[in-house]
Amino acid sequence: MAFATSNSGGDANNHGGETNLTVPNVKLQSLTHLTDYMPGLKTQPNPLDNSPFFHPISEFYISSSDVIMSNVIHDLSGEFSSPRPHLAYHRAGPRKTIYFDPGQVRAAIVTCGGLCPGMNTVIRELVVGLWEQYGVREIYGIRAGYRGFYSFEPLKLTPKMVHNWHKKGGTVLETSRGGFDLQQIVDSIQHHAFNQLYIIGGDGTMRGMVKICEEIKKRKLNIAVAGLPKTVDNDVGIIDRSFGFQTAVEMAQQAISAAHTEAESAVNGVGLVKLMGRSTGHIVLHATLSSRDVDCCLIPEIDFYLEGKGGLFEFVESRLKNIGHVVLVVAEGAGQDVIPKTGDQSHVQEKDESGNPVFLDVGGWLKTELKNWWKREHPEELITIKYIDPTYMIRAVPANATDNLYCTLIAHSTIHGAMAGYTGFVCGPINGNYGYIPVDEVAQAKNRVDVKNHKWAWVRSVTNQPDFVRCSDSTGK
Ligand SMILES: Nc1ncnc2c1ncn2[C@@H]1O[C@H](COP(=O)(O)OP(=O)(O)O)[C@@H](O)[C@H]1O
Ligand SMILES: O=P(O)(O)OC[C@H]1O[C@](O)(COP(=O)(O)O)[C@@H](O)[C@@H]1O
Numbered sequence: 001m002a003f004a005t006s007n008s009g010g011d012a013n014n015h016g017g018e019t020n021l022t023v024p025n026v027k028l029q030s031l032t033h034l035t036d037y038m039p040g041l042k043t044q045p046n047p048l049d050n051s052p053f054f055h056p057i058s059e060f061y062i063s064s065s066d067v068i069m070s071n072v073i074h075d076l077s078g079e080f081s082s083p084r085p086h087l088a089y090h091r092a093g094p095r096k097t098i099y100f101d102p103g104q105v106r107a108a109i110v111t112c113g114g115l116c117p118g119m120n121t122v123i124r125e126l127v128v129g130l131w132e133q134y135g136v137r138e139i140y141g142i143r144a145g146y147r148g149f150y151s152f153e154p155l156k157l158t159p160k161m162v163h164n165w166h167k168k169g170g171t172v173l174e175t176s177r178g179g180f181d182l183q184q185i186v187d188s189i190q191h192h193a194f195n196q197l198y199i200i201g202g203d204g205t206m207r208g209m210v211k212i213c214e215e216i217k218k219r220k221l222n223i224a225v226a227g228l229p230k231t232v233d234n235d236v237g238i239i240d241r242s243f244g245f246q247t248a249v250e251m252a253q254q255a256i257s258a259a260h261t262e263a264e265s266a267v268n269g270v271g272l273v274k275l276m277g278r279s280t281g282h283i284v285l286h287a288t289l290s291s292r293d294v295d296c297c298l299i300p301e302i303d304f305y306l307e308g309k310g311g312l313f314e315f316v317e318s319r320l321k322n323i324g325h326v327v328l329v330v331a332e333g334a335g336q337d338v339i340p341k342t343g344d345q346s347h348v349q350e351k352d353e354s355g356n357p358v359f360l361d362v363g364g365w366l367k368t369e370l371k372n373w374w375k376r377e378h379p380e381e382l383i384t385i386k387y388i389d390p391t392y393m394i395r396a397v398p399a400n401a402t403d404n405l406y407c408t409l410i411a412h413s414t415i416h417g418a419m420a421g422y423t424g425f426v427c428g429p430i431n432g433n434y435g436y437i438p439v440d441e442v443a444q445a446k447n448r449v450d451v452k453n454h455k456w457a458w459v460r461s462v463t464n465q466p467d468f469v470r471c472s473d474s475t476g477k
């Protein structure tokens with residue numbers, strides 16, 4: 001069985017001799033295969049055939065018609081069924097036939113962008129998986145992100161060397177922002193004769209990977225390029241969640257718990273926590289739902305205002321009156337449009353080396369505004385505001401058990417895809433199963449908090465916070 005493919009020509013999804021059948025209303029998100037632009041590549045049986053660990057039976061290998069459906073919720077009445085086709089993604093896992101001679105593989109691993117718990121586990125498992133499962137012996141680490149391809153000599157990696165890396169936070173290979181010079185990167189890849197690239201990074205990294213894949217295709221090089229999505233922000237689309245996210249949420253809860261204790265122990269105590277989340281509020285949302293100590297959370301996806309009916313300060317005031325303390329959690333990217341800008345800030349948006357916006361401190365601003373407002377409204381009453389900004393503490397830690405397992409599975413699943421000759425793909429969990437997603441699709445997709453769905457309603461019911469729909473008689477600014 002096979003599916004309607006999203007690229008009409010070619011047999012990109014037919015590696016392994018499958019027959020194309022069409023399942024109505026299902027669209028298979030087809031992957032690029034090296035043979036699409038380099039026909040005649042030699043194949044060989046998967047060395048896992050002889051692995052003492054696997055003893056492959058016939059169902060062990062994944063065929064090109066094994067897919068994961070992106071949507072697992074259906075309306076059987078048909079009343080609400082979508083006219084749009086259901087998207088299907090190739091299932092990750094070992095293929096019976098591979099397109100690389102393991103003795104000829106020269107693999108390169110690079111980590112880009114900000115830190116995320118689990119990066120070292122992914123590197124470790126790429127090295128161990130390539131070495132143990134496929135017998136690859138030439139495995140290299142690229143130092144300090146994309147710029148490392150042309151700025152540093154690659155570092156030879158062995159299982160012995162990476163043995164303990166999963167216990168460390170950060171990335172032993174080092175990372176960086178910026179430095180994306182396409183020609184220099186691909187020249188260096190060619191110079192070192194790498195033929196498999198494993199790129200660990202977030203949304204920016206994936207956009208860079210799209211360009212690397214295009215250039216490699218243009219130069220007709222026999223190089224498989226695979227992406228492993230990392231970000232604490234969980235802003236990468238299509239996949240269920242990114243590795244390291246759960247660990248970061250756990251760490252964020254510690255800050256919330258401290259803010260709660262401080263607030264409870266003061267007269268009119270306000271605990272204010274700022275958490276990472278550049279353009280998405282997933283960390284804040286999940287930490288709020290799991291801690292239950294939060295009275296109001298502010299995320300980039302929701303506009304809010306401070307004063308007047310239905311505003312944040314009215315809510316704080318009522319909480320202090322009724323409960324005596326209040327805990328507020330804000331994502332760093334929230335409220336950027338309402339924070340007054342001074343001097344140069346009003347003309348130019350500051351950017352980091354990758355072009356990401358650098359934010360004004362929403363937490364510090366909230367603290368000052370609330371203090372001043374309280375002084376005006378309640379000059380005789382105490383208020384104690386404790387502001388906690390754990391910044392890098394939530395991400396510069398080793399992955400927890402769940403994230404470590406995730407990192408292992410994603411690394412091994414990615415290796416299987418590259419060995420099978422797929423390229424320009426990103427591996428990740430889709431509805432609990434690991435799949436291969438075309439990198440251009442991942443680079444375009446954005447996972448923002450959906451403030452119209454049940455989860456956001458759940459947040460509101462847990463916190464009881466205002467919806468910040470401005471009332472017509474509001475005097476708020
Ligand atoms: N549109 C883009 N095209 C090419 N490279 C990009 C692009 N956006 C980001 N990059 C590169 O990807 C790397 C990581 O990007 P960054 O945004 O810092 O982190 P992340 O990948 O975690 O989102 C950097 O080296 C950056 O230069
Ligand atoms: O490491 P930097 O450059 O200070 O950037 C901090 C940013 O990195 C993040 O932790 C994650 O961003 P990326 O995953 O896109 O790298 C954001 O939450 C935060 O805004």
Ligand SMILES: [Mg+2]
Nearest residue numbers: 202203204231
């Ligand atoms: Mg990013």
